[in-house]
Amino acid sequence: MTTSDDSPLGTLDQHDVEAVNSAKLRQPLYAARRKIFPKRAEGAFRRFKWLAMAVTLTIYYVTPWLRWDRGIYAPDQAVLLDLANRRFYFFFIEIWPQEFYYVASLLVMAGVGLFLITSTVGRAWCGYACPQTVWVDLFLVVECAIEGDRNARIKLDAAPWEPTKLVKRVSKHALWLLIGVATGGAWIFYFADAPTLLNDAIHFQAPMVAYITVAVLTATTYTFGGLMREQVCTYMCPWPRIQAAMLDEHSLTVTYNDWRGEPRGRHSKKAIIAGVPQGDCVDCNACVAVCPMGIDIREGQQLECITCALCIDACNNVMDKLGRERGLISYATLADYNANMNLAVTEGHIDPIRVRDAATGGFVSKVRHTNWRSILRPRTAIYFVVWASIGLAMLTALSLRAPIGINVLHDRNPVFVLLSDGSIQNGYDVKIINMTTQPQDMVFSIAGLPGATLTTPGATNNPTTQLQLIVEPDLVLPLRVYVRAPAIERDGQVNFTMTVANADGSDSVSAQVRFETPQD
């Protein structure tokens, strides 16, 4: 370690940066946004964020182009939201509108999954996976590539409007808009056959709604990712409020460890000679400079913090340079943090010597280090069991569901009809559903109503008890039937069953149906 005149930190810059929400800057409620110029961080969490970005963007852009063979009667796109035909295809799963409860279950899973993740590792969604985070990261890549890192960007921002600045700014915004177009462009492929739509789109033959969607998403991506950035999370998004309520004292969250960092200072010779206690924090502000939200993690847990952990990377690099243990800023639980604070605080002040072993200089054994075991506790286990149960229930239901279906609607007007021979006729609208991708020979029949016969409109002279049908693949066959039964004593109504079965008997579904008769 080199030594300068006054401080052992000669090579370490102090960043001139103030947190946007700092109490010192307390500003009117609706003041203009303070610009943030996040410095590029380097380290394990930055690498994890690159990985998360690569994975999420790949999923987003590649998914609509995956193919899945469903035979000639159904689309071969693996993931397709076919709004016009009201079908949702997801690999081997095909969901019809009346099965929307699967989507509802997915939403419930997403909700419980959010509880699970948040109670375990805090706002991990915000920090790594939220589209806002990923796209802001992507926009920052562009910004860094064109304008340089933090200091260069600050300089450029303050510089007068000269040609080089103009070129840089125009190219940056143009690239941002391009990303916006690509974002909106990828979105529409989820709603139509991707290769066909791409071909139509570039020949200006796609439906107007596709172009409007691309335009709207381009605008929102550019505005949210490029212009508004952290303001979306701080002011627009409800999740920071909700997620904070899900944390408890055992949740891992990005924490500044005051108990070893304070009192912070530049470790000046004067202070050391004067015997002022020196914490590990050298007040270099690296954690503030890298923060995409522009806040100071040393102020503690804040609504603005998305726990992206880039401050951990920045601080660890500084600690490495100083030859001190990593983890001045770390993922820690509130319980561990409090225990360590109790250890360090004496007479209302933090004395970092109390956590150090005088002989070795390392931490005393009483200092609690958060490890992965903190994620295993009843709360997370219950969340996981609930989450997994819903998933398993859905998978079971999906694998057991019959590929054919029947829905019956009894006529409301007239409820029943008296026929000339005194028998009673009821009319029904029946819908026979073939969810398979092949045409199906089916048999429709009635049972449980003594003497009852079945007719169809215009064929009332041919009473029968079953009908042979061919139901086209992936379609609903509407069927109008009349059931007539001899007039016998009935108490207003009786129930019987309508059944539809594959001709080969492989599948069969029934519906309980009312037969209404006159009441005396």
Next chain:
Amino acid sequence: MSMHKNLDKHTPNREVDEFSGIDTTGHEWDGIKELNNPLPRWWLWTFYACIAFAAVYSVFYPAWPIGSAATPGLLGYSSRAELAATIDAVQISNQSMLSTIADAPITDIIADPELARFAMAAGASAFKVNCIQCHGTGASGGPGYPNLNDDSWIWGGTIDDIYTTISHGVRSPTDPDTRINTMPSFGADELLDKDSIDTVARYVASLSGLEGGINSPEGAVIFADNCAVCHGENAKGVAELGGPDLTDAIWLYQRSLESIQAQLQKPRHGMMPSWSEKLNDVTVKELAVYVHALGGGQ
């Protein structure tokens, strides 16, 4: 929240909140005062954008009232014209179907599933406009107005019969081809005496097992002499003449001996308009297909 009066001369009532340094609105409710915070800027700009949009909109679209009308707008848009255009477009897209229905014999229409489905949908809608006033929304009729869901047809229940009945109506005063018959007024015109009317009424009631019915030989004789011409020798009706079946469970007015007696004394006669005078032939065909499919068509 502590307040102090501002001594500014120009706004003597101005009051500033000490804690936040923000003006109050001067409104007070039970000691709670409202801070005069500015509107959020995004909200304000959205508001301005809406005003600008409204100004542009009122130039291009109908907006400003002038007496009973309004400024037409530069684009000349009208929702009525858009509706007319939409209806025209639907008509054009239905044209081939409609012309096929116009040319095809009605038996061909019900034999072709696609044509039948189209005609049934159109017929259902035409029925709702033209027929429900007498036959009811569910076509189940009422006393004097036939139920079209059942299998008893006064003038025949084949598709051709129904088509003819709708086209020309029943006892329509304006259509020379209308279906027409008249039940004699046996009682009022003194064609039969009181006892004979009672006897034949009880005989007819007995044919469908009504309460009070007596299957007497005298009644059978009176029926054969006076009624069998229109209602058939076996009383099963003659569709060609519009003579109803008297042996079944379905009665136009009421299923009772009293109703039969009343009809013999001074009969009531229904009337149905000749729809070919009001509707085009395609619509009449569509109505016939719909009615035929209601559950009793033969």
